[in-house]
Amino acid sequence: MKKADLLSTLFVGVDIGSRSHVVVLLDFESQKPLQRFKVANNQPGAVELAQRLAIALPSRSDLSRLIIALESTSFYGIHIANYLSSCDVLAPFHTFVYCLNPKVIRNYKKSFIDLGKNDAMDAFVIADFARANRITTQPWRGSQFLALQRLTRHRLHLAKAMTREKAYMLSNIFLKFSEFSMLDPDEQPFSHSFGATASSVLTDFLSTEEIIDMPMEDLIHYLCEKGHNRFPVPEDTASLLKQAARNSYRLDKCLYEPLTVSIASSFTVIATYKAEIRAVNKAIEKTLRGLDPNAYQCLLSIPGIGPVMAAGILSEIGYIGAFHSQEALAKYAGLVWRENQSSRFTGEDTPLSKAGNAYLRYYLLEATSHVKNHCSEFAAFYQKKYAEVKTHQHKRALALTARKLVRLIFGLLAKHQLYSSNRVDQA
Structure with missing residues (x-):
């Protein structure tokens, strides 16, 4: 996000609870919360939150954008995220709702010294994470993909x-x-x-x-x-x-x-x-008809990927336009490796991140195990990676082959193409 956009944005952190949510409002320069309040985790509470945000924005002439961040804590945040991303009250304010990985927020909180633990403090950390422009995930995608x-x-x-x-x-x-x-x-x-x-x-x-x-x-x-x-x-x-x-x-x-x-x-x-x-x-199958049929057919065209895997991958990815590159898609799936390097030392062990969408990672790994049995290029790549090491051979080779599959999937979906064995790496 550009600096001008950051200065004109109201950042909202929501600490999700089963019965109520704690909300903290920040602008780009404030050291303390502009507002801090609690709303119930029900429809009236969601309406109240939207109305309070709609009042807070016009009161500041320098604010015209709204970013709402909340932790992806089980299913308790689904209703509030769905409501805030589609309600008419917040539509004029360029509203974006993000569901963040709790592990990422927990690690970010460690950068604060002697920070206590309570709901208001957690909401402040979430809002500050958004203000620091650290969000790399995609905004809430709406009800259609949620249904699938x-x-x-x-x-x-x-x-x-x-x-x-x-x-x-x-x-x-x-x-x-x-x-x-x-x-x-x-x-x-x-x-x-x-x-x-x-x-x-x-x-x-x-x-x-x-x-x-x-x-x-x-x-x-x-x-x-x-x-x-x-x-x-x-x-x-x-x-x-x-x-x-x-x-x-x-x-x-x-x-x-x-x-x-x-x-x-x-x-x-x-x-x-x-x-x-x-x-x-x-x-x-019925729900898929209401989504992009071309994307579904693109995935089905890959040898070894059937209707179940295609539907699972599509439901977790959503619109491919939400990802600016195949690297971003791989990171969202948690198919990236953490570098282990210091000074002249470079570790051979680079563990898989697994910080992304666990369901998408599961579907991609399962799909890869089938694709390598139907596609000679992926089979050769898998065997090459399998032979490179002596330990964790299958898991390592399968994960690296899945990373190759991500490039293919991104290329096909982004270009609206069907699979062709003549163009394996379509990214």
């Missing part, structure tokens, strides 16, 4: 919850049918351990003895019925299942029924998660 963001983040929440449930269920499966969960992939009777046939075997048979004692012809008929005749050689599948049952540990009879009930419950929970994820996928 809530859906994609909820889908990620459901997917992680389903993964946790599967991991938990495996412990019960091991107790009931130990060999079933320990077999190598080529020795598994079923291609999918959580599929319909596996679910039936683990819940219909109370113990492994029932599988062993069942006549081979009946077991083959059972598997063909549950597998809808999809097994190429059902006799081999039945033999593998019987062999696994024979090699499994035996349990006391009192344990089989509780374990069976637990496993059946987990299968029901997993099926529910899958149904909810499908419903959220439809909602994401």
Whole structure:
């Protein structure tokens, strides 16, 4: 921001709370707050804050701009940020609302000597951070991307919850049918351990003895019925299942029924998660229609990036025009490395910052793991970085390849282009 703009700006720091917000107002030259007050964290409180700011600005003829900064503390600041960025009362004052990383504010506060800890002081530090022209993030982007963001983040929440449930269920499966969960992939009777046939075997048979004692012809008929005749050689599948049952540990009879009930419950929970994820996928597709379809298609054109990853990346980036360069986008995602250098010493270890948007970083890393399997240029780059070191090979190579992917994504979105293998580095 230019110096003339700084001199004409009213800086507002808001310390977010679950029940109320503390607000501090500063201009560029003031040593003490111009105003300090508290408003409730509800709609009347937001209206009061906007009105007080609208009164404070006209009272100073030298102030014509408004920057409102608040910490991104969970979901408590979403309503106030959304309201202040779009309310008609503040529209004439070139209003910008910024949600700041609490880690950045915490580190900035350390530059003050013997500064106490209270809500008013925290609001002052936030306002002073904005006044020092230290904000590097983009302004609040509005409701459309927030809607998509809530859906994609909820889908990620459901997917992680389903993964946790599967991991938990495996412990019960091991107790009931130990060999079933320990077999190598080529020795598994079923291609999918959580599929319909596996679910039936683990819940219909109370113990492994029932599988062993069942006549081979009946077991083959059972598997063909549950597998809808999809097994190429059902006799081999039945033999593998019987062999696994024979090699499994035996349990006391009192344990089989509780374990069976637990496993059946987990299968029901997993099926529910899958149904909810499908419903959220439809909602994401519907919400995407109201955004920029060209940006979505640009991301889908990259080999290995599907609808889920494309929607997640787009929801966290928002409008690409908010970023002036691919470096700014990488910094927003936390895909930058902290330099470790002093005098003649230069450290080889340069840790990843991780100070940016954790969700965007997750989507980019996940997308990279797929892109490198579909795009030879990214695969070669990944292998090159993997071979450069002896420790943390995969994580380091994946992060560096994700940084390369950021350049590609920024170039495609900024130029409204589809991916072409002839122009890999499109930044």
